[in-house]
Amino acid sequence: MHDHMDTLDVLLKTPAHWISEGYSHYKDGRFEKALAAYEYAIQLDSNHSPAYSAKGSALYCLGRYEEALVAYVRAIQHDPSSAYAVRCIGKTCFALNRYTEAIRALHHAIELEPNNSANYCSLGDVFSELNRNEEALNAYAQALRFDPSSAITYNNMGLLLERMQHYPEALRSYDRAIVLEPNEGLYYYNKSVVLARLGRLEETKLSYEKAQQLGYKEL
Numbered sequence: 218m219h220d221h222m223d224t225l226d227v228l229l230k231t232p233a234h235w236i237s238e239g240y241s242h243y244k245d246g247r248f249e250k251a252l253a254a255y256e257y258a259i260q261l262d263s264n265h266s267p268a269y270s271a272k273g274s275a276l277y278c279l280g281r282y283e284e285a286l287v288a289y290v291r292a293i294q295h296d297p298s299s300a301y302a303v304r305c306i307g308k309t310c311f312a313l314n315r316y317t318e319a320i321r322a323l324h325h326a327i328e329l330e331p332n333n334s335a336n337y338c339s340l341g342d343v344f345s346e347l348n349r350n351e352e353a354l355n356a357y358a359q360a361l362r363f364d365p366s367s368a369i370t371y372n373n374m375g376l377l378l379e380r381m382q383h384y385p386e387a388l389r390s391y392d393r394a395i396v397l398e399p400n401e402g403l404y405y406y407n408k409s410v411v412l413a414r415l416g417r418l419e420e421t422k423l424s425y426e427k428a429q430q431l432g433y434k435e436l
Contacts, residue, residue, distance in 0.1 A: 232258040232265050239271055243278075251275040266296035273305055282312045300330035304339055311343050319343045334364030338373065345377045353377050368397035372404055379411055387411050402433025 230238075239254030252275040258268035273288035286309045292302035307322035323340040330336060341356030357374040360367060375390030391408040398404065406428035412421040 232262045232268060236268055236271055243275060248275045248278045264295050266292045266299055269295065270299060270302045270305065277309060282309050285309050298329060300326050300333065303329060304336050308339050316343055316347055332363050334360040334367050334370065337363065338367065338370045342373055345373065350377060350381055366397055368394040368401065368404070371397065372407060375407060384411050384415050400431055402428040402431030405431065406433050
């Protein structure tokens with residue numbers, strides 16, 4: 218995990234340096250390297266809440282949800298006001314199918330940061346999974362009220378509307394996501410599914426081909 222790095226090399230840099238280096242790895246998808254950097258930051262300052270949050274995010278992206286949850290809990294032990302860590306606890310509980318805990322954490326995140334779109338979007342995702350459709354739609358609407366440029370919120374709302382068989386509304390949601398993030402293949406793929414359900418086969422083909430051109434691979 219620590220790449221055999223000499224202890225002196227670790228000590229010569231600050232926790233902030235290691236977090237910055239970790240973030241650079243993280244945004245390029247090098248989650249193991251990010252995790253190592255965040256652990257160096259914690260080695261230097263075991264009370265550093267953002268380092269635990271960052272460690273949790275790297276673990277989350279590696280699918281190591283139980284470990285991620287431990288890291289996020291450590292983050293809020295050191296900074297109970299960290300809405301980011303609380304939201305991440307909610308998202309991680311959701312990934313672990315611990316829905317009641319997820320909802321509780323996300324409501325707490327909203328109390329801490331009531332104007333943050335991501336808190337409402339994550340809550341909408343949990344309600345959607347539980348088929349609590351109206352609550353999910355309300356949460357997504359709140360997310361868009363605070364951030365009308367959130368493509369992922371439009372996409373996730375589209376998935377819910379599609380499942381509710383509200384196909385024209387789902388299509389509008391995907392179109393808005395595409396306007397906001399025109400290079401995200403997932404949105405074109407989701408749009409192609411709805412177009413197929415509406416029997417618009419030529420448009421289905423074009424949207425599906427666009428998704429593939431952008432590198433989207435079906436699971």
